[in-house]
Amino acid sequence: MGILLFGVAKDITGAALLEKPAQVRDVASLKAWLYEAYPGLQQLKSVMIAVNRTYAADSQVINEQDEVAVIPPVSGG
Amino acid sequence: MEILINIKDTITVQEALDFIQSPACGGEVIFTGTVRNHTKQRSVLKLFYECYEAMAISEMQKIAMQVQERWDIQKLVMLHAVGDKYPGDIAVVIAVAAAHRGIAFDACEYVIDTLKETVPIWKKEFFADGEIA
Numbered sequence: 001m002g003i004l005l006f007g008v009a010k011d012i013t014g015a016a017l018l019e020k021p022a023q024v025r026d027v028a029s030l031k032a033w034l035y036e037a038y039p040g041l042q043q044l045k046s047v048m049i050a051v052n053r054t055y056a057a058d059s060q061v062i063n064e065q066d067e068v069a070v071i072p073p074v075s076g077g
Numbered sequence: 078m079e080i081l082i083n084i085k086d087t088i089t090v091q092e093a094l095d096f097i098q099s100p101a102c103g104g105e106v107i108f109t110g111t112v113r114n115h116t117k118q119r120s121v122l123k124l125f126y127e128c129y130e131a132m133a134i135s136e137m138q139k140i141a142m143q144v145q146e147r148w149d150i151q152k153l154v155m156l157h158a159v160g161d162k163y164p165g166d167i168a169v170v171i172a173v174a175a176a177h178r179g180i181a182f183d184a185c186e187y188v189i190d191t192l193k194e195t196v197p198i199w200k201k202e203f204f205a206d207g208e209i210a
Contacts, residue, residue: 004129006127006197006199007127050132053131053132054132069197074196075198075199076128076133076157076192076193077157077169077193
C-alpha cells in the first residue's frame, strides 16, 4: 500500500501518494527515508506518521497492508 | 453522552443547537471558530481546509471518549468545515450540553484545544498580496 501525504507535506513532496520503498519496515525507517528523499520536510516543526489512522511511535512496524500517512503539523479550527 | 461528529463543506450553528437541546440540560456552551480576515497584520482573502477524513473522525471520537471519562456531559457536537472558506465563514463548531454550565465551559474548551492539537486537518492561507502559506 502507498503512503498518503497531506497539507504542506504534500506540497513539499509534490505528491499525495508515494510508493513505499522496500527498505521501509517501520516508522523510524520511513521517516529517515522521507527526510533523505525530501529534505524540505526537515524544515517542518514536526512530522508525525499515522499507521492505520492512529499516530504511531518510531518503533512501530509497518506491514504491507497498513494504511500509512505523513502528518505535518495540524492546523484545524 | 450523545455525540454528533461531522466533517463537511458547510457547517451551521443551528445543526449543533438542534442536536444539543435537551430538557435535562441547563447549560449549553457553543464555540464557533470563524475565518479571520488577517494573520499577523496581513490581509487574508480565504482559507482552504483539507483533512484526512477517516483519521480526523477517529481522533474526534477519541476526544469525545476523553470528555465522557472526565465530565458528566449529556450532549457533544464537533463539526468542522473543509474546502474554501472566506472571512466570516464558520470553520468549526463545538457544542456541549450539561446539567450545569461549569463543566460545559470546561469540556468545550478542552474539546477545541485538543482538536487543534491532534485532529488531522490543515488550513492553507491565501493572502491579499498573493502569497500562499
